Amino acid sequence: AMLGATTYKDESYDSYWDETYGRKGTLVALAARATYHFQFPDEIDTYAFLHLGAGFERWNQYGTPPSLDELDLDPVTRFLFGAGIGAKYYFNDKVCALAEIGFDMAYFKIGAGYRL
Numbered sequence: 001a002m003l004g005a006t007t008y009k010d011e012s013y014d015s016y017w018d019e020t021y022g023r024k025g026t027l028v029a030l031a032a033r034a035t036y037h038f039q040f041p042d043e044i045d046t047y048a049f050l051h052l053g054a055g056f057e058r059w060n061q062y063g064t065p066p067s068l069d070e071l072d073l074d075p076v077t078r079f080l081f082g083a084g085i086g087a088k089y090y091f092n093d094k095v096c097a098l099a100e101i102g103f104d105m106a107y108f109k110i111g112a113g114y115r116l
Helices: none
Strands: 002-016 019-039 044-062 076-090 095-103 108-114
Touching (some): 019 076
Antiparallel strands (some): 019 044, 044 076, 095 108
């Protein structure tokens, strides 16, 4: 199992007549992630993962909207859930390439890893 934290920044823009206004938000997620590994060939590490946690959203306004009632700026805390499958291909004992598919911060992820 693994415990980690991640940040994700989301921005939305609205326009009203010739003025630009809207809100910018930041989501900070804190989740625990559990993995179950299936070892097929020695070089490939396949696994399933599940994570549960909380997301904390905060919004800031920019520009001047026609009325403050139109933009919801209240902080939000939400439940986070994710699950998927992944695989790591090890080039040697330390370095690997990885890919994950599932319902998570992104539906598809690719990257590289280094084992300590």
